[in-house]
Amino acid sequence: MAVAHVEEQQLLKTLRWYDGFVIALANPGFLLGSLGYSVADLGGWGAALLWGISAFVAVFINTIYSELAAMFPQKSGGLSLYAHEAWRKYTTLVGPIATFGYWIGWSVVLSFLGLFIGQLIQGAWFPGEPIGSPFGDGYFSTPGGCQVGLPQLIGIGLVLCVWLFNVFGVRIGMAFGYVAGVVLMIPLFVMMILPFLNGSFDSDNLTFKLNDPGLAWGGIQLALVWLWIMCWSAWGVDVCATFAPEYKDTARDTKMALRSAALFSMFVYILLPIGFVGGGTEKLVSGYAYTDAMDKIVGSTRLSDFFLVCLCISFIISMNTATADGGRALLGISRDGMTIKWLGRLNKFNVPGNGMTVDMVVNILFLLFIGNNFGILAASNLGYVLAHMFALSGFVLLRRDRPHWPRPIKLGAVWVPIAGILAAWCALLTIVGFGWMQVASGGYGETKEKVIGILVLLIAIVLFLYRRIVQDGERPHWREETPTMPEGMADPTASAAVSAPAT
Template sequence: MSDSVDQHVLAKTLTWRDGMALGLALPTGLFVTFGYLLGVVGAWVAIAVWFSGAVISYLQCRVFAEMASMFPRDSGGVARYAIEGWKKYFAPLGAIAAFGYWIGWSLTISMAAVVFGELIEATWFQDNTLDFGIFGNHLGLEHLFALGAMLFAWAFNYFGLKFGAAVNKVLGLLVVVGLTVVSVACLVSPSIDWSTANLSWSVAGDWRTVAVVFYVTAWAVYAGEIVASFAPEYKDTARDTSKAMSRISLFMIVLFVVVPTALSGGLGEETIRDNPVTYVAVAFGQAFGGASWIGTIVIAFSLLVGMISTTADGGRALFGLAQEGMTIKQLDWVNRWGVPGRSL
């Protein structure tokens, strides 16, 4: 290929295992939603809704894998498929859907970064007094950690997605191992009295409450479609996309049932409700006596994995919009490492 063509073609370097690694951003949804869901519904209700959502996600991913094989050169996944689906009928709807997809994933980066910074500060820098202002905003040490995490995620994407996927494999494996250990500990540890009595079928509200729970759940569990965003970068687009999406979807079904069942049965709904983001750290502390910092590391690694994946996904969605002529045309550019550097 000529250099001019190379600058608009993504590098095909990924396998389905890399796609799964990028999909390991999904446990982040568990950390940031479960504790808050227990504020309005009981654990059994949340788990049942999550199981249903995970099954729907699996079926959706089968459809998206088929679309990836239909449009093997289209970057951006679901956002790009929406454009393709609507362009013959009412193109603005496709543009709106694609923009909503891009901005949704992109805003998630800042949310995860701030939670990451607050976790680090609360665990190891409780006595810091750093405070400064920028344009009327009061910032502290946690925001510096957040900015560092965002730059970390960007760097591991800019210099090749294969590199970012390799980092996700290591961090993601540590997260999965950590969740497995703490889940087993909640079930068998003598210091934790696991019981089904700690889980309830309660609903604190009417049908609208349940609708909101379904929406929040969908936001967390449908994220398996992120794997399709990298379809043009798999060595075998049709096979690798399909394998990665089916496996990450099955993993989600297990994750969103086993982990909340183990932790809510061991800690109780009230404890998780009072610690909506750090309940994994609380579980480590109770199971292993003062080892809550291990749980903090598990959560922090999960947030980093999420930021690497969402940065990559948001960049591909924006790159796809540029390819369709729906945003600044200069964003349709690939750097020497085969990734859309400007869109990142």
């Protein structure tokens, strides 16, 4: 009797390293979305210092991920899948925690930035319309007391748009990314370079608040909390590794994408806070008055609408990337047996449509039922930074446990202790940042947000157990045997032992 074998649908290899670089242009949008909050707490010089430190650390982190991505070229889902590969020999629970933590860190970008764009548009063009939570009344309220105003409705529309950009194929999303990336250069030039060229930069506009009297631990606590919050933005170039299976030359393109994106990001994260705040004022940058700050830099109110449009497009780039990355993270999670099978399917356009749809629904619910999106973003950072901690420590474990595994990109031995130090840095940031995130601007991070951050990780474990016990029919087990070499390749140490003469 003939048996039909159905080959699993695979992601298409259509991207080059510069496509990955364009995808990572989401990062300046992440920075702009949080810059006002950080300047309010830290001052212009303090914000520039900490954003620069965070982006500098990201260069080292993403260099390490280039080796891991080349080791597992078929794994979609990025750093969290590498963490699972390294840790499942010791515990299977790291996998679902890291993968769902990584996914939620990217996913909530949609609701956060969608609401941010809505607030910018409402304030500039529709000042008479309800602004909604958390600043005022809305058209209607939802259970839990969230006020839904014009910004929330705009955010929902944008979430639907970026879902459409991506669900019909990677090239449609990439085409939009290239157009938006070109437009992004306009506000970046105005914020980063123009203040130094036209004389609007004034160092008196920048202050340093980390040495203010009364700060806990002499300001170190506030600095560590903000360094933890900044991870979701400054470390976001890891998205280039998520697309590793889709690069035409996995090793070269992944390495080039990660390196170029990390270096460009570091340049932006250091210079933009200095130029933008120095050219405007700290008071203007705090909150949503970006167009007012740019008016001061260029000396013309007629350009306000144009720069506002450019800013909104830059944020949409970030949302576009978050949709693409979040969907692929869920795909990888499912295909590695860590969540329900439905999320492991590609649609007819060879993209993870199911995962992207889950992202869309979750973020629309955030916009409808949760008013404090910045607090939710901070809560989601718990899983995101933990994913980095497990991936970086996983680099150390894989060097020890799989020394002969093919590494098309192999870093020098010095990178093993560097990875260990960075994993410890993630642990420190998580303890201080999650424990005291309420000291950041606005008092975000009270009990509700912390509970949500923990619940996401608990749900991940429940879905993992459902997949293994119900869908796969397995008995619960907390460790797994791991291969020392890829399937179909012999371990050189084993063959040497077999061929050795008896003594």
